[in-house]
Amino acid sequence: MKTKIFDATCVGNVVKVAGHTVAATILTQGTIASTGIVIMEGDKMTYVAANSTDLANVIDQVHALLVSIKAILSTLDGGTVVPGAAAAAITALTSPLSTLSSKKENLK
Amino acid sequence: MRIESAHGYFKFHEDESGEIARFNTLYGFGLIPKDGYFTFPFIEEAPEHSFENLAYLGLTARESYSGQPWEVFRANEFIYDFNADALSRIETVTTKLELKDAGFYFLSSGLLLPGSFRDDGKRVTDYAARYIWSSSKFRYSWVTFE
Numbered sequence: 001m002k003t004k005i006f007d008a009t010c011v012g013n014v015v016k017v018a019g020h021t022v023a024a025t026i027l028t029q030g031t032i033a034s035t036g037i038v039i040m041e042g043d044k045m046t047y048v049a050a051n052s053t054d055l056a057n058v059i060d061q062v063h064a065l066l067v068s069i070k071a072i073l074s075t076l077d078g079g080t081v082v083p084g085a086a087a088a089a090i091t092a093l094t095s096p097l098s099t100l101s102s103k104k105e106n107l108k
Numbered sequence: 109m110r111i112e113s114a115h116g117y118f119k120f121h122e123d124e125s126g127e128i129a130r131f132n133t134l135y136g137f138g139l140i141p142k143d144g145y146f147t148f149p150f151i152e153e154a155p156e157h158s159f160e161n162l163a164y165l166g167l168t169a170r171e172s173y174s175g176q177p178w179e180v181f182r183a184n185e186f187i188y189d190f191n192a193d194a195l196s197r198i199e200t201v202t203t204k205l206e207l208k209d210a211g212f213y214f215l216s217s218g219l220l221l222p223g224s225f226r227d228d229g230k231r232v233t234d235y236a237a238r239y240i241w242s243s244s245k246f247r248y249s250w251v252t253f254e
Contacts, residue, residue, distance in 0.1 A: 001173050001174065001175045002156050002157075002175050002176065002179075003174065004156065004157045004174045017159065019157060020161075020162055022172060023160070023172065040172070040174040042172055042173060042174060042175060042179075043171060043172065043173050045172060080222060104191065
């Protein structure tokens with residue numbers, strides 16, 4: 001046997017190499033369209049999605065969220081806490097949280 | 109000169125320099141060097157993988173397989189037909205086997221075509237042989253059938 005690697009795509013659990021459908025085991029959950037590679041050894045084929053760009057984006061967004069949370073907590077730390085002072089900042093977390101939730105699904 | 113055939117993929121090895129050139133002159137096979145042995149030009153670039161339902165050396169592969177060319181041949185039941193200079197499916201070979209049992213080995217006046225069948229219907233898949241210059245015959249150490 002020899003191991004071969006081919007560029008591949010996966011859409012709706014259908015893996016293609018050079019436009020041709022192949023019977024590869026999908027290592028990820030494969031629910032979202034992705035590009036990746038097919039690893040072929042003997043009669044076994046496995047598809048692995050390449051999600052490095054998505055992962056980098058997710059990490060950036062998590063970082064930004066943590067910075068926002070830190071800023072909110074800083075306003076609540078020490079001094080006199082005024083009710084509603086951080087309300088706007090807390091509301092502003094809703095959008096990036098929703099985006100991260102979508103990214104989590106996409107990484108599958 | 110030694111000859112190996114693994115599911116119709118051929119390797120020829122010289123025992124002495126010049127044997128391949130001499131053999132090519134006699135039989136016109138045009139054997140060429142590859143990776144330390146000689147083989148037929150048609151299969152010299154045989155891909156090391158096949159995808160089911162895609163073309164492989166002029167035939168449609170039945171299996172997806174990654175391996176040495178002879179392993180890909182075996183997975184797809186292909187053989188190289190040196191008479192037709194083409195890849196064939198083993199079950200399409202219509203040549204009846206002609207092999208004489210000489211006790212410690214088998215003899216044939218020609219190179220066995222992989223896929224040749226014997227009386228019980230089993231077909232030649234692999235063999236190891238030597239070309240005997242003095243008698244212009246092929247002496248087979250072993251032959252496997254499936």
